[in-house]
Amino acid sequence: MSVLQFTDKGIYCAAGDFYIDPWQPVERAVITHAHSDHARWGNRHYLCHHDSVPLLRLRLGADISVQGLPYGETINYNGVTISLHPAGHIIGSAQVRVQQGNETWVVSGDYKVENDGLSGQFEPVPCQVFITESTFGLPIYNWQPQAIIFSEIREWITENQRAGKNSVLLAYSLGKAQRLLYNLKDAGIRFLAHGAIAIPHEVLLAQGYPLPPVQRITPDTPKADLKDSLIIAPPSAAGTPWMRRFNPYALGICSGWMQVRGHMRRRNADAGFALSDHADWSGLLQSVKATGAEKVFTTHGFSSAFARYLTENGIPATEVKTEFGNEDEESTINETGDAANTETPQQDS
Incomplete structure (x- = not known):
């Protein structure tokens, strides 16, 4: 059985009995970052980078059960080792490394490779299988410094x-x-x-x-x-x-x-x-290659086109459908400046 599986609730680790960025309420959720399409309300317990803890409490409620973990520190769920690594997307954003036996999978969450001075520097994590976002997975998207x-x-x-x-x-x-x-x-x-x-x-x-x-x-x-x-x-x-x-x-x-x-x-x-908190085309390619992954799954964005390009260039890749949000979605904001629905705060691009 694979270390991680794609289910109707989200990315699931059966051996460790936890989900990564689930889109339906679950018992244990490992969260890559505090944007509302990745950190949703209703989970029993949350694990995230410690800099995301106050942001999750702000957006999901001060009384949520949440544990913060520094980058690189490991935690064990039923014999499965989890660690968080810099994604450079926003403050507190992390990639999730999951190791079971000799097999390592990494879930990127959202990421960018240029250091904005505030969110940290993305660090590629060696793995056999890499699950990557592909929001801007077309060659037209190449950012200026x-x-x-x-x-x-x-x-x-x-x-x-x-x-x-x-x-x-x-x-x-x-x-x-x-x-x-x-x-x-x-x-x-x-x-x-x-x-x-x-x-x-x-x-x-x-x-x-x-x-x-x-x-x-x-x-x-x-x-x-x-x-x-x-x-x-x-x-x-x-x-x-x-x-x-x-x-x-x-x-x-x-x-x-x-x-x-x-x-x-x-x-x-x-x-x-054109200022984005996501990797551009060259950043995505650079990151995938740096992991050394033997298999890649592409999620949200131009996932089909990006998977096809990787496969044609010698890296087996498959598109995976998820419920992570589109980059032009936002919650309704009223004139006082407060979110009309505090459970669906603004997302990013």
Whole structure:
């Protein structure tokens, strides 16, 4: 029997009797990261990287049963050894290494290979079988170095200031927003944020992360505070009455989907920045090869195309259908800045 199996509840280890990122409630869940499509409400017990613990409590409830584990430390479930390893996706994200006897499988979760300075550096983990995401598994998706993208964002903000416009950037509330704040903290601007971003930001500040101060936007926020500021909001805020208070403003979107210009036009944005917290095509190939895996399973995204390419190039690969979310999905956000459904918070791209 395989170390891991694909079931209707998620990726399952029968010998250890646990699931990895299950999409239905189970007894024991090993969680790769705190995004809502991977960390769902209703499991009896959660295991995750210790930096994800406060994020899981924020999103799933303070009373959940959760255990944190440092990178590289092992834990044993019924003779199966589990360890977590850096994924570089968001704060606390991890790959899950599962070893039974002489066989090792690794579940990537979501990952990126460029170090954003905040989420850690992705580390390939040697294994016989690698289960990898393939969100951007097409050759068209190749990211510029993030230093170039952040320089473009700073220039865009300056141009908006000269034109007398406020700058509003749409970015997912957990991961992308913190990456923006961390890498723009020395730009000499004030940061204002939607409540969906300000709330996890406060949690991470309390954990000691080197993030700049953020002013939460409320109905009482003075117009004067918007001047020479960067306003960060989740994508679900676009086109809502909440945005009217920023007129006149320029709208920018930070997402890997902005690599294809048509996406920016369809979203009625003034600017698009191809900044993603997922590996691009070359990053995916680099990571798969670095594991030395003899077999690869591809999940969510362009999984079929990526599996076909790997197989044609000498690495046996199979697409696996999962219930992990699409990158343009978000929960509904109300005007006060709170999630209308706290069990389905924002996801990423």
